[in-house]
Amino acid sequence: MAGATQPAAIRRRAAESDLSVGRVLLVTAGALFWGWLVASWLNRWLGGVVVPVGEPFVRPATVETALATLPGLAAYAEPIGFAVGISPEIARGAWLTIVITTVSLFIGFFIAVPLAVTRVYGRYSAYLSLGYTELLRGTPLLAQLFVLHFGLNLGAYVPGALSGVFPRNVVWVAILGFTLNGAAYQAEYIRGALESVEEGQITAGRAIGLSRVETIYYVVLPQGLRYAIPSWTNEFIYLIKYSSLAAFITVPELYYRADQIAASTFRYTLIFAVTGLAYLALVLTASKLMEAVEARVAIPGLGADRGR
Amino acid sequence: MTDESFLEVTDVSKWYGDEQVLHDVSFEMDRGDVTVLIGPSGSGKSTMLRCVNRLAEAQEGSIRLDGEDVLAPSTDVDDLRREVGMVFQGFNLFAHLSAVGNVALGPQRVLGLSKAEARDRATDQLERVGLGNQLDSYPAELSGGQQQRVGTARALAMEPKLMLFDEPTSALDPELIGEVLEVMHDLVEAGMTMLVVTHEMSFARAVADEIVFLDAGRVVERGPPEQLFENPEKERTDRFLDRIASHD
Ligand SMILES: Nc1ncnc2c1ncn2[C@@H]1O[C@H](COP(=O)(O)OP(=O)(O)OP(=O)(O)O)[C@@H](O)[C@H]1O
Ligand SMILES: [Mg+2]
Numbered sequence: 068m069a070g071a072t073q074p075a076a077i078r079r080r081a082a083e084s085d086l087s088v089g090r091v092l093l094v095t096a097g098a099l100f101w102g103w104l105v106a107s108w109l110n111r112w113l114g115g116v117v118v119p120v121g122e123p124f125v126r127p128a129t130v131e132t133a134l135a136t137l138p139g140l141a142a143y144a145e146p147i148g149f150a151v152g153i154s155p156e157i158a159r160g161a162w163l164t165i166v167i168t169t170v171s172l173f174i175g176f177f178i179a180v181p182l183a184v185t186r187v188y189g190r191y192s193a194y195l196s197l198g199y200t201e202l203l204r205g206t207p208l209l210a211q212l213f214v215l216h217f218g219l220n221l222g223a224y225v226p227g228a229l230s231g232v233f234p235r236n237v238v239w240v241a242i243l244g245f246t247l248n249g250a251a252y253q254a255e256y257i258r259g260a261l262e263s264v265e266e267g268q269i270t271a272g273r274a275i276g277l278s279r280v281e282t283i284y285y286v287v288l289p290q291g292l293r294y295a296i297p298s299w300t301n302e303f304i305y306l307i308k309y310s311s312l313a314a315f316i317t318v319p320e321l322y323y324r325a326d327q328i329a330a331s332t333f334r335y336t337l338i339f340a341v342t343g344l345a346y347l348a349l350v351l352t353a354s355k356l357m358e359a360v361e362a363r364v365a366i367p368g369l370g371a372d373r374g375r
Numbered sequence: 376m377t378d379e380s381f382l383e384v385t386d387v388s389k390w391y392g393d394e395q396v397l398h399d400v401s402f403e404m405d406r407g408d409v410t411v412l413i414g415p416s417g418s419g420k421s422t423m424l425r426c427v428n429r430l431a432e433a434q435e436g437s438i439r440l441d442g443e444d445v446l447a448p449s450t451d452v453d454d455l456r457r458e459v460g461m462v463f464q465g466f467n468l469f470a471h472l473s474a475v476g477n478v479a480l481g482p483q484r485v486l487g488l489s490k491a492e493a494r495d496r497a498t499d500q501l502e503r504v505g506l507g508n509q510l511d512s513y514p515a516e517l518s519g520g521q522q523q524r525v526g527t528a529r530a531l532a533m534e535p536k537l538m539l540f541d542e543p544t545s546a547l548d549p550e551l552i553g554e555v556l557e558v559m560h561d562l563v564e565a566g567m568t569m570l571v572v573t574h575e576m577s578f579a580r581a582v583a584d585e586i587v588f589l590d591a592g593r594v595v596e597r598g599p600p601e602q603l604f605e606n607p608e609k610e611r612t613d614r615f616l617d618r619i620a621s622h623d
Contacts, residue, residue: 265470267465267466267467268467268469270430270463271461271463271469271526271529272469274456274461274463274530275480275529275533276453277453281485285484290470290471367513367515367516368512368515369515
């Protein structure tokens, strides 16, 4: 009976149609979130072309009055109005969260690849990179940031060209910290994926006269990096959230902004619920983005879950 | 000795740790010859093949290919491998590259051909093995027989002067073996020098100039197929051939 294969196909089709409603909702929410974020940043950078800098696009009072007239929502009118009121600060903080995360991830990637390669294929260098990875994964990230900031005071040594890019030089210290730490985690994920590339392909590369390094570059890495995407996405997602630790070295990112407002208004639950939603939106964006990248670079004929 | 053979393997010995896997193995081939290595599992056939392109290092003895000392420390292994093609039991295709990409990689990155030249050469070789219509297919989209033909084209694209085949049909479903053997037959016709490990005795009988029977790392007996198959001198050879035949 063909019944053995049929249910899976039917299930998949059902899942797809279910997904399509969810998909529309997700895409709409994403578009609203990013539209609002980008509009907020532009408004601030252009000196308040739409609304005065620091003010929300709609007045909290307007939102409150409007909601108060709706029977079911009257109770939520005030908190929602408050959330609207803090939205410019959320957008402002989210900018640094995004920048710190993506820049650290990007630079960290170029450290992680050699770390992973030497770990798998190096002899003595394997121990060096093992040492690096274990040291950075084995100690608290916050402690690493404290060493860089309070211990070494690296913010004072930011080179001229970089200084002034961000409102505070300590942002560079955070980027450095997350780059070094994230590289260790990325290297672990990439290492696992490199190891899943079949030994026989390396032999075949050597057999046509490619050197060891060429074989790694032309044969192993193109596959290993693809297979690493799903687990690497975890690091992306973790880093979005861990970047909140930068607040402890006074980087005014998302968490820092939220904490500042909470300290003066004491509305912790509401503020961190809103902040949490913003983090959630960023995380979902990252995971959807990486899913798209994974599908885009998938090797024809191999399941998307190869190497997991 | 003036007339040196094209490939001369002389008293080659190899150890893995304490275990000696090749014991003074010797044989030679002339240009255009086909030599088939046979022997039970673990007898050292793959290891012997790999010593020729130095994927494995022989510790004693000598291997000379076309007048060059293969085992000399001064021999550049990458140069050597350019001239010696190898086809593997497990195909070992590069999973992320199309058929053409697999075959073109060597010519482009090792021989330094331009991308277009390498692609042309790859196309020619794939057509030669009957895969002109699968140029852009990826390994996972090809049958085992097709994959092995890509693997053969990949080796041929380097224009090697010696081809090594390590059980090229052993991983294939019976109905796919023929297409690979056919490609190998064509190569024999074209005058390629081939050192082949295989259990396909009818192929060996049809094309081999010499059969070398290895057992436990030693050459038990070697000779032309008629002699070795019909009239083996050693009882060990006879038993092995009987066992193979009963499996067919
Ligand atoms: N990389 C290695 N490390 C240690 N021992 C090895 C290695 N490769 C092969 N051997 C050993 O060397 C011996 C010969 O192996 P080889 O693969 O050459 O045999 P074979 O004749 O090709 O066998 P098969 O028919 O199973 O392919 C075996 O005992 C094997 O276990
Ligand atoms: Mg073998």
